[in-house]
Each structure stands twice: as structure tokens, then as C-alpha cells.
Amino acid sequence: MICLAIERGVAPEQLAKALAVDISSVRRKIGLLDGICPEAIDLLKDRQFSPELSRALRKMKPMRQVECVELMNSVNNLSVPYAEALLVATPENQLIAGRKPAKLAGLSAEQMSLMEREMGNLQVQYKLVEQTYGQDVLNLVIAKGFLSKLMENEAVRRFISKYQPDLVAEFEAIIATLALDQPHVSERVQASSK
Secondary structure (H helix, E strand, O other): OHHHHHHOOOOHHHHHHHHOOOHHHHHHHHOOOOOOOHHHHHHHOOOOOOHHHHHHHHOEOHHHHHHHHHHHHHOOOOOHHHHHHHHHOOOHHHEOOOOOOOOOOOOOHHHHHHHHHHHHHHHHHHHHHHHHHHHHHHHHHHHHHHHHHHHHOHHHHHHHHHHOHHHHHHHHHHHOOOOOOOHHHHHHHHHHHO
8 A cells, every 4th residue: 555655646754644654664665575576476465464574585586485475375374484484495596696595503504405305395295285175175074974874874883883893983083073173083084195
């Protein structure tokens, strides 16, 4: 809104006075998105974040900016420490030339390299889980309905109780599930996907 007002001819000093803020704050907000690619800006447009987040993103190439903003949005964490951790874990070839991030204190080059690889692996795994989550929930709902109908049949219930008694408790736990985030179900879903 500040940029739009300035584009329409309102002086930054007038804005600062109207908003009851320091002029330096208005000037910082004017340049908040300078150096951020349009795709990343679009992902951030409805979110509140610290101006320091932009500082970290500016040091990355556009594709990495988008990747990091998507990751931050998906875990609902737009904090500066998280952005800086992503920056430090960013491979050099995805950074703007000459803008190498400071190393974290106490980490060797080997540990940094390992952290970069692990961050890359985590991002790939997270995207895979994100892609299959809807299908997994649908499968759980279908399985829950099927098991519910199955266990309502007394003959089937007696048979399972006689020959596979441990399954009765498992089936009942699944049937009693209200959401995928309940511990006993999410652990089973994760175990079955391995």
C-alpha cells in the first residue's frame, strides 16, 4: 500500500506523518521487495513478515527464493532465523555472486556441506509427502469406512477375534480415528508408507 501511495504521488514524508511512523521506516518499506523475484513476491503478498526476511532472500537466486518461500509458507514459518538457516544451507551455485552467507559459528566446511545436502533431501521428501497427502487422507477415509462396515458384521468380527485377535484392536483404533493427525494413526500411516 505504501508503494502504491507513493506511485500515486504521495510524498514519503506525508505518509510517515499520516501513519505516525518514522520516515526511515517508510523508506525501508518502499525497498522491502527490491531484489525479490515476482514469483516469490506473489507467494508473500498476503503474509506478514519481517523486513529482515527480504534481506536473506535477496542473497539467493530467483529460483531458490521461490523454493525457500514455498517451503516457509508450507511449514507456516516466515521467521528470520528460519530464512537465515535456509540461506546458510543454500548451495553456492544458488546464491547471487559475491553474496556468500556467513558460516554458522562452530561448523566446519564438511558440516556445512552435510547440512546443505540434508536440507536438499528434506525439501525433496517434503514435496513428495505434500504431493501424496491428499491421496493418503482419501485412502484412510476409505479404509476407515470399509473397516467400520467389516467390523459391524458379527460373523467377521468373531472370525477375526478368533484367528487374529491383535487386529481387532488395530481396526477399532482406525475406526475411532477422527483425524489423520492423531498419534496412533499418523504413526501407522508413516510406518505403512515405508
